[in-house]
Amino acid sequence: MRYQLFYWPGIQGRGEFVRLALEDAGAAYEDVARKAGGMDKMMAMLQSARDKHAPYAPPFLKAGKLVIAQSGNILFYLGPRLKLAPRDEAGRLWLHQLQLTVTDFVKEIHDTHHPIAGGLYYEDQKAEAKKFTHYFLKDRAPKYLGYFEAVLKKSGGPYTLGRKFSYLDLSLFQLVEGLRYAFPDAMARIERKVPHVVAVRDAVAARKRIKAYCMSVRRVAFNEHGIFRHYPELDE
Amino acid sequence: MRYQLFYWPGIQGRGEFVRLALEDAGAAYEDVARKAGGMDKMMAMLQSARDKHAPYAPPFLKAGKLVIAQSGNILFYLGPRLKLAPRDEAGRLWLHQLQLTVTDFVKEIHDTHHPIAGGLYYEDQKAEAKKFTHYFLKDRAPKYLGYFEAVLKKSGGPYTLGRKFSYLDLSLFQLVEGLRYAFPDAMARIERKVPHVVAVRDAVAARKRIKAYCMSVRRVAFNEHGIFRHYPELDE
Numbered sequence: 236m237r238y239q240l241f242y243w244p245g246i247q248g249r250g251e252f253v254r255l256a257l258e259d260a261g262a263a264y265e266d267v268a269r270k271a272g273g274m275d276k277m278m279a280m281l282q283s284a285r286d287k288h289a290p291y292a293p294p295f296l297k298a299g300k301l302v303i304a305q306s307g308n309i310l311f312y313l314g315p316r317l318k319l320a321p322r323d324e325a326g327r328l329w330l331h332q333l334q335l336t337v338t339d340f341v342k343e344i345h346d347t348h349h350p351i352a353g354g355l356y357y358e359d360q361k362a363e364a365k366k367f368t369h370y371f372l373k374d375r376a377p378k379y380l381g382y383f384e385a386v387l388k389k390s391g392g393p394y395t396l397g398r399k400f401s402y403l404d405l406s407l408f409q410l411v412e413g414l415r416y417a418f419p420d421a422m423a424r425i426e427r428k429v430p431h432v433v434a435v436r437d438a439v440a441a442r443k444r445i446k447a448y449c450m451s452v453r454r455v456a457f458n459e460h461g462i463f464r465h466y467p468e469l470d471e
Numbered sequence: 472m473r474y475q476l477f478y479w480p481g482i483q484g485r486g487e488f489v490r491l492a493l494e495d496a497g498a499a500y501e502d503v504a505r506k507a508g509g510m511d512k513m514m515a516m517l518q519s520a521r522d523k524h525a526p527y528a529p530p531f532l533k534a535g536k537l538v539i540a541q542s543g544n545i546l547f548y549l550g551p552r553l554k555l556a557p558r559d560e561a562g563r564l565w566l567h568q569l570q571l572t573v574t575d576f577v578k579e580i581h582d583t584h585h586p587i588a589g590g591l592y593y594e595d596q597k598a599e600a601k602k603f604t605h606y607f608l609k610d611r612a613p614k615y616l617g618y619f620e621a622v623l624k625k626s627g628g629p630y631t632l633g634r635k636f637s638y639l640d641l642s643l644f645q646l647v648e649g650l651r652y653a654f655p656d657a658m659a660r661i662e663r664k665v666p667h668v669v670a671v672r673d674a675v676a677a678r679k680r681i682k683a684y685c686m687s688v689r690r691v692a693f694n695e696h697g698i699f700r701h702y703p704e705l706d707e
Binding site: 284285286287288289290291301303304305307308311312325328329331332335336338339342346350351352354355363366367370371374379382385386389390 | 520521522523524525526527537539540541543544547548561564565567568571572574575578582586587588590591599602603606607610615618621622625626
């Protein structure tokens with residue numbers, strides 16, 4: 236199967252969680268909106284007045300006739316096909332549950348720079364962003380990462396599911412990389428309490444295909460248009 | 472199968488999306504935390520140092536040996552079993568994708584009164600809540616509801632999946648009911664543009680089991696501890 240991934244070019248964003256899975260599996264895929272004419276194709280699918288299953292927003296994946304949106308839902312679909320998830324129902328549901336917790340975390344990470352409205356600039360909500368980020372770094376990030384730390388401890392390690400590697404480990408890698416980029420000072424402190432999460436990050440960084448991907452032009456660099464943004468005044 | 476639902480007593484919150492599905496299907500279930508000693512049971516499961524699959528947060532459902540968290544994930548599991556979702560993979564993924572969009576919407580609804588931090592009181596973030604809600608009522612609520620309106624139009628109606636009733640219709644009912652409670656003035660205006668969504672709300676309200684449920688003590692009343700809160704100063 237050759238997949239087509241549709242996501243905003245120029246940022247990693249929520250599409251990156253899917254991209255990491257496709258890359259780690261060595262799957263054949265096209266990053267449609269990053270090619271000439273691709274943005275028009277993506278917008279046409281989003282705004283289709285005929286397509287009954289038009290998504291609410293990117294990322295979405297085209298797999299044959301299927302069009303699947305919502306990063307967690309896409310990973311749920313891809314997981315067993317890319318050998319990045321178990322095949323049994325209980326195992327898939329558990330992994331998906333964790334991925335939806337990642338999704339919740341990602342939304343709060345986004346809100347550190349956009350707590351009032353996605354339609355406003357960061358500059359228009361800087362005071363509120365400072366307040367939001369204070370509680371995010373004090374309470375929320377440690378709570379989410381602490382939860383994944385506890386899951387990893389109980390799994391027996393080294394991965395979320397124990398010895399079996401999964402797409403959730405790739406998402407943990409992305410969370411740590413992104414948070415390090417956005418909040419280097421705070422993360423240096425927070426990381427000390429979640430060594431198992433950091434160990435997963437290290438293990439993923441050392442995987443052959445991920446290593447090659449991260450050095451390639453296919454990996455968009457972190458920047459101040461995406462989910463993880465480095466505004467020094469927000470770091471603590 | 473007799474299910475056990477675990478959720479904070481005293482609010483509808485995210486648990487209500489699951490509860491509506493169980494009630495509409497006439498499923499046998501126990502609302503554990505609303506019974507004597509139930510809160511202790513729920514907290515023990517959340518804080519278990521042994522259980523590998525301890526959830527991050529309520530709601531979660533116990534189905535035999537399975538424990539499933541995240542409202543969208545629970546509905547994905549229950550859907551075909553309660554005859555509230557198709558059985559084929561494509562149909563289940565599409566419905567789940569829509570439910571995850573409901574989840575995103577619910578988070579923004581929550582943030583109308585808690586834009587800065589869940590750990591602070593509303594009174595400590597009133598000015599920010601006013602700002603957030605302004606953009607929420609102007610842009611976000613119309614955008615989300617407009618998306619579901621478009622899906623309903625394309626489905627051929629009367630339901631999200633066309634002639635087949637599903638748990639997504641129950642969630643649309645809950646969204647309209649909650650938004651009417653929280654923002655009666657703004658919703659009167661917004662609703663005019665989403666007649667198909669309102670028609671689903673009406674169809675659900677007329678369903679025998681839902682009618683009985685809404686008049687029973689099992690339906691917690693909307694209040695200012697839940698997701699949908701009525702603060703007159705936020706309505707526009």
